[in-house]
Amino acid sequence: MMQKDIKRLSLILLFAPFALWIFLLIVLPHLGMFYISVREKVGPRMYEFGLGNYINFFAEPIYWNTLIRTGSMSLLVTALALLLGFPIAYYIAKIAGNRTRGALFLMCLIPLWVSDLIRAFGWILLLRETGIISSSLQWAGVINTPIEFLYNDAAVIMGLVYTVILFMIVPLVSTLDGMDNSMIEAGYNLGGNGPTVLRRIIIPYAMPGIVSGCIVVFMLTAGSYLTPILLGGKNSSWFTEQIYDQFITRYNWESGAAFGFLLLAFTSLVVWGGLKLSGQTLNSTVAKS
Amino acid sequence: ETLRLLTWGSYAPDELVKKFEEKYPDITVEVTFSNNEEMIAKLRATGGAGFDLAQPSHDRIYAVQQEYNIYKPLDLSKINTDVMQDKLLEGVKANTTIDGEVYAVPHQWGTSGLMANKTMAPDVKAWGDLCDPQYKGKTSMRLKRTILLGMAFDMGEDPFAAYADLDKYQSILDKVADKLIACKDNLKAYWKGGDDLSAMMMSGEIVASETWDSTAYKLYGENKDIVFVPPKTGALAWIDTFAIPRKGEADDAAYKWINFVLEPENVKIMSASTGAIAAVEGGKDLLPDDKKAAVNAAFTDADIDNLKFFANIPAGVEDMEGKTLEKIKAATGSE
């Protein structure tokens, strides 16, 4: 009896902060955003309910092209981050000695030490035509005229991979860490060679970590702002930039809200598709890491 | 009390702030750097709260105020309007009077135009020269409304006149867009701020660009080959103003600041930092020597007469221009 009361009370006390947080700062703002996104401006300070903002989006190829471009580049970044990050995670979790492993793991967190801005700033210093890389290459005699590495999609992709790769490595390290070494040994012992063991044992085992890393990386990439803006070239538009423009340069909160919602819906759709393809659930992946 | 300034980068040099705080020991100054769009967006979100003094450009006040009601009328009696250059004061007042109330007074003015490295790009004279194939890959511009307007003038249109007829304006924009899309190939990159523009210009990565005059003056100080070039259709002139947000909480301090920065010895400090000309009588003479030299190197009297002041932006134009800019940005195939 008494214990039951205490349990109920503590449940309520613990649930309250959670509910306040999720409801006031996540659910309600999104509902609000949705509400604004279905208002159409018909005159100064006059609005009407309607789907005009969404229709607008679909009617104008520039917008959905940008969204699709953002999505596909984000997928590319995700794939690259996985490809580049997996060997690193594997090295940290399975090959490095006990002492180096902590240090390596920490070194992976290096990019986290400074903001997006400084990272982009650093890349600009490195990549520009008169920047460090081009100058050193010239100095070394590899090239005779300076080369511009900045202001193109490749720079954006590299900058994004740089920014997000740690969010790929961390969950991978933690799942691989949890994998008993004898599982790998068993894979070899039963006759598998390196690629077989990788494909049949290690990757399936690490799947929750892979999916979790991919989701976070994809979302971060699609939602990033500074890196594509600062490193991008003449043609590289990014959807968040467009949202920003709607809100700030064009004072158009209504279509900005609609764009925001579309970004959320689009990325969620991609994530949902990824989960379906890999046979995982949000609960078994992101929540676990 | 605190005076929260919402202003352009470099419009509140530390030296001046310190001096102001020494003069008024009970006021501390907090500065937020911004630009026209962000100032408006921010004040819109706050309903005109959070800042005590803003400095939007003269063309960006009227429509915004009507739509979002973010400024409060000025009490001109508290402002030393006497020191201001009449022509500019009247111009701004005319631009920002709603229901008989004045919402802004001028602070500094300057131009947007071209910048060129004389030795490497001696022939750059007009907006359109940025698209000259001989400078392929060596020019730049900012993908904002300035270049739309400049290019429109360059193509023989008068965009400001077209504000009265938005359909006409749209057709001008379409033409400009085509031109700028075609021009894309010629550019190295769009610059986003004074920073990357300076870096590209100084390093010789580009030889000519659309520019703020102040940036050009700054570079002239470093390299005498880099000069500001008023386009032959006329440099675009802007006047940055003082306006008080509707929920400003330190009006007195704001007025004190306005009057303070218009004092001649303070104008010198300000202009040294901003590279813009104060809207006071003899403003140009209060520029520091190197900037004055740069202005003189750039402008003839004819150029000054030829200035095209930005016209008030009617509601809806931002949207049209925004779309055009997006279109240009999104256009590919030129690379």
Add this chain to the structure above:
Amino acid sequence: MAIKPNTAFLTSYRIYVAAFFVFLAAPLVAAGMFAFNDSLFPSLPWQGFTLDWFFNDTEPKLGMFHDRRLLRGLYYSFVIASFVSLLSVFVGTCNAFLFVRCRFPAKDFFYIMMVLPLVIPGVILGISILLLASNIANGAEEALSLDLDFLRPGLILVVLGQFSFITTITSLVIIARLKKFDESMEEAAFNLGASRVRVLRTITLPFLFPAMAAAGIVAFLVSFENFNTTLFLVGSEAPLTITMYDRMVKVGSTPVLNAVSFFLMVGSALLALISILVNRDKPQT
């Protein structure tokens, strides 16, 4: 070690790993390096070594420790990060108890809700909170002529905005730790005569402390470097990232930005070190 690959393979693997870490360090080194360049521009050529960008007190080479705006940005970043980490660790701890200890309907659903903020783009979070807050404030003003200042862009909204997704991170960290807690330890303490509060104070919280500290540090770092969410919510009290961004895009960068970057790198490295030490003080069972 799982299994030894052959040496040639291992060597190239090691080279790859080394190259990767060079890649990670490169932009930071580049950004940090120019803090010591005796030039007005953070770019080549190298003009000689100087500490002016840290300590000089006159324009044009105003060092970061004399640059009031940067210092104020630093101060606001610090204030914001402190509040965010305190709040998010507190709520994260509550969430940990909620999700590890309590049974309630639709728990799985709520758990997903808890994870969700981590995958919502930061820009969207910022905007949606800004919109809601502004709308409420505008509504209150029009209907009740109430001035709900805290709903206007400013410190409070920035803190709330960052808190909204950082709490997910702290929750996950603390939940992981609490899951490892052997509940019989609490029962043992009860059994030895301790009251509920005492058990919490002497057994459970001390056990959770390393995770709370680590979560706090992570929260602090993430808050300190956040840009996307903050951008929309910031008022006149701009934290360092925003100040630096404004400086870079609207004024023009000088090596003082590199100096700040360098300073932050050193600071974060120290914090990271502390968090390791906190987590390593005792072998955990």
Add this chain to the structure above:
Amino acid sequence: MQSMTENDLATTDNDLECVQVRKHFGSVRAVDDVSFEIPKGSFFSILGPSGCGKTTLMRMIAGFESPTSGDIRIKGNSVIGTPPNKRNVKMVFQHLALFPMMNVYENIAYGLRCAGVSKEVIRTKVHDVLERISLPDVANREISQLSGGQKQRIAIARCMVLDPDVLLLDEPLGALDLKLREAMKIELKLLQHQFDTTFVYITHDQSEALVMSDNVAIMNQGKFVQIGTPQELYHNPSAAFVAGFVGDTNRWAGKVTRVENGAVEVATEAGLTMRGSVRGTGTPAVGDTVSAFVRPEFISAEKTGASDKPVDPAHNVINGKVDSILFNGANSRVLVRDGAGELIEADVVLTGSTQDLKPKDNVTLSWSPEQTMCFKA
């Protein structure tokens, strides 16, 4: 279930009494009408298969669960409604639950501090109890620096320093490795002597219960089946479950073919015939099914024809062939396949000499009907 008649006596020498205690989780009857009493200072074990309700019973005694019905009395006073931190019943947990963030001293002092005992008293008491568990020097060690056996003793000391009326131990040896478990068995019994406190010990390992306890309760499916000394349980099980659960045994199911004052003749399903003594409740009649149990150590296995002593004619005698020898030193067994094809286990002593039994040897097994325990099914 001797206690039932004494339900209502409050004055008692018993440290712990349970009266018709029940605990239901939904439809699961985890503990079902359990009554017992434990006299002062004795070592009482509860032995039963996994899931039979041992832990639940113990948690009710400690106060972590409240019984669905029934009464629990400590030193004669009911503790129903008393919260766990107010009961003078201490508990050693399966995984010990020592506090890793405190050192040994602080672990032991914890309960005293909760009770508000003064610093000096705590100091003396802690050092005292460390002496008594023969670990005087570990006070300042961290928990992680202790061996498994030392941790065990610290966990007990942490409880004993509070002078509990009853100490509960829930499979405290379960997590230890084999050799250590053997050693701790003996040690635990010695500690109980030392402290002279009532120990209630839970286990599913019969050898632990038998070696240490004064009394053992055999529990199955939430109920107590038999309470008695280890010898009673081993030699006089009151039910087939007890006979099968306590100690190794050969087991046959069969039908009664003859009854004769307390003795029966049984024909097993496979076709063996043997005489046995009736145990447990209910006297089987001819034709009833019974279970017959014979412990391996009561079966003597001799090479057929090798012995000169004649076999006792009253004994059950079976001839068979050695199927395999499970050599395990002193605990070696021989598996003999009888004529019916069943395997029968018998203890053998293997000396390593040539006379030892070997697979394929013909053997004669014999055992007395007294040692053949038959229970009506």
Add this chain to the structure above:
Amino acid sequence: MQSMTENDLATTDNDLECVQVRKHFGSVRAVDDVSFEIPKGSFFSILGPSGCGKTTLMRMIAGFESPTSGDIRIKGNSVIGTPPNKRNVKMVFQHLALFPMMNVYENIAYGLRCAGVSKEVIRTKVHDVLERISLPDVANREISQLSGGQKQRIAIARCMVLDPDVLLLDEPLGALDLKLREAMKIELKLLQHQFDTTFVYITHDQSEALVMSDNVAIMNQGKFVQIGTPQELYHNPSAAFVAGFVGDTNRWAGKVTRVENGAVEVATEAGLTMRGSVRGTGTPAVGDTVSAFVRPEFISAEKTGASDKPVDPAHNVINGKVDSILFNGANSRVLVRDGAGELIEADVVLTGSTQDLKPKDNVTLSWSPEQTMCFKA
């Protein structure tokens, strides 16, 4: 170490041979000069205390470590340099290492798939091996749905389906609970018979090694101390370490007082005198220190004066008092305190009758000098 003389013969009937295998980790000599050979189809155990190098040795055989020096031969062919996936030696891991992301069928099929066997063949083989381990119906179960014992058998099946020359098992029962471990001991032996494959079994639990093995190697500090059948090791240990490690035993340290062809008289430190037989290497001379071992089952304990049979005069005889009885059914022990104050353990059979020994009884212990194994220290 019988193999040493046959080092260089390549034609052999041995499934596995190790020749002077060494493995050093830095300064740690994990495996130090180990040689042995295992004939086809036998059950070979390696028994030793924790950390003695068993796992390291096994990992070298499987190919996960390469020896510092020495040779390993499977079916007579050296496998040094052969990668693990090319050796026909399969391994059952301590925690089994079943693949959790595959079901039972896929787990077993894994190795066949790696070998490129066709689908239908895989299907037949998997179902075949599942039959043989008596789990025909679990093919589609997930690993998490299996009981501990079932997992164990699947892990073996997964290896056996590949028809290995040798199956290595590294403490496969370590993670199981007591009852299951007992059951699996016997089962493993039966499976080995079933498959008729050479099993190499690692354990630190002597009863596992003794019950199952044809031959056992006793390992200590990286070296093999003795190889032999369980009986040999138990009854004829070649070193004090083996005598102490295999089986329970009483142990005394003492000095030789008399030597007489293979027999010695020893005075223990506490002052007992006993006769014993010399074992192991080195003949002790008078004055040498020796360790004497007597197993509890060879000591007979009788109530003093109760028996009518006279004690064999050649026997060692000691009088003492029962200190305590460790009742454990068939494995009961009596602890007797002798005149010198030491405790001696002897096996007793307790029938539950009144003639059983009780604490405080005076007893006479006797055992033969043959069963007193003395090793020169």
